[in-house]
């Protein structure tokens with residue numbers, strides 16, 4: 396069997412048993428408040444490409460994966476009735492319907508149904524209250540989940556090390572990607588998201604997933620956003636490297652210090668919206684120090700200058716899903732917390748709770764489409780366009796760690812994983 400990192404912790408089995416108790420308790424609560432007696436959770440069905448008989452890579456229902464580490468099996472069900480042992484029904488081509496409770500009117504079904512037969516008569520499919528309760532609960536991770544995520548971080552860090560070495564040896568994006576995959580021992584479809592392996596200007600393309608087959612004449616910079624998974628739990632890690640340019644390296648160091656300062660603010664009770672806005676204030680200082688912009692932080696923020704350099708959110712919840720559910724949920728009724736005005740892409744707006752795991756991923760990029768939008772506005776005079784021209788060939792910088800929320804601070808899964816390599 397290939398190394399999937401789960402054997403690095405002999406305690407995982409015991410932790411899983413405790414995790415299952417928590418998952419059951421969450422469903423007991425959600426079922427009671429939903430007026431239901433049974434939960435039927437469908438792993439999902441593969442989807443066919445248009446006019447084709449090949450399917451897209453299968454992604455199991457995340458609710459199914461949070462019950463058990465089975466990520467690749469479609470057409471399977473978990474049937475859970477409070478007080479009873481949960482039942483796992485693996486895909487059996489014939490006759491698996493009879494194992495579902497007869498009381499269909501007391502069942503809720505959780506999963507994506509694209510054929511009525513998959514629901515076998517259950518009418519309450521994905522009720523909002525049930526899902527909101529489960530999504531809220533999934534925000535805080537169990538000890539088992541935390542350990543899976545620590546291992547996923549170690550796995551990802553091993554891939555990052557191999558990728559950096561390949562970059563420094565002059566490899567192409569494609570070959571760096573292969574070095575990463577070999578180091579983590581995961582196929583493309585097993586990665587939690589498509590790796591972003593970006594040399595030079597490609598670092599400014601936020602979701603760059605092309606992989607150039609040949610190396611550029613000069614490799615100046617490298618931005619890698621790549622994760623791994625263990626038992627279906629993800630890591631989501633970004634690092635940026637300078638090949639040789641000392642000034643770009645100094646800017647990476649500034650962004651690294653900024654990122655750590657924001658991580659320092661992570662604790663129970665912190666409002667993630669405030670951390671995001673604080674990131675813009677610190678970024679304004681970096682822009683001024685790097686001679687990319689001039690002006691007071693508040694002016695650089697209100698003019699849209701910081702947003703043009705840093706157009707995405709500070710981070711998001713992480714777990715079975717890379718962008719884990721429930722980031723905007725205020726309560727079980729489904730009331731949501733809006734992102735701050737002018738920051739629509741922030742995926743997490745909640746007040747932080749113990750054992751949430753989230754990403755902290757500030758960035759700084761030269762995205763001409765966004766910068767050009769500022770021409771003719773007050774921001775145009777704030778920006779030092781010559782320095783922008785200097786930075787453009789390096790693409791951009793992002794540094795992303797996975798952080799667990801604690802009462803007086805945080806645990807940095809990513810930094811710990813890199814430190815454990817040395």
Ligand code: GLY
Nearest residue numbers: 588620631717756
């Ligand atoms: N890799 C996706 C993200 O950072 O959110």
Ligand code: MN
Nearest residue numbers: 631754756795
């Ligand atoms: Mn992320």
Ligand code: MN
Nearest residue numbers: 620631632795
């Ligand atoms: Mn990422």
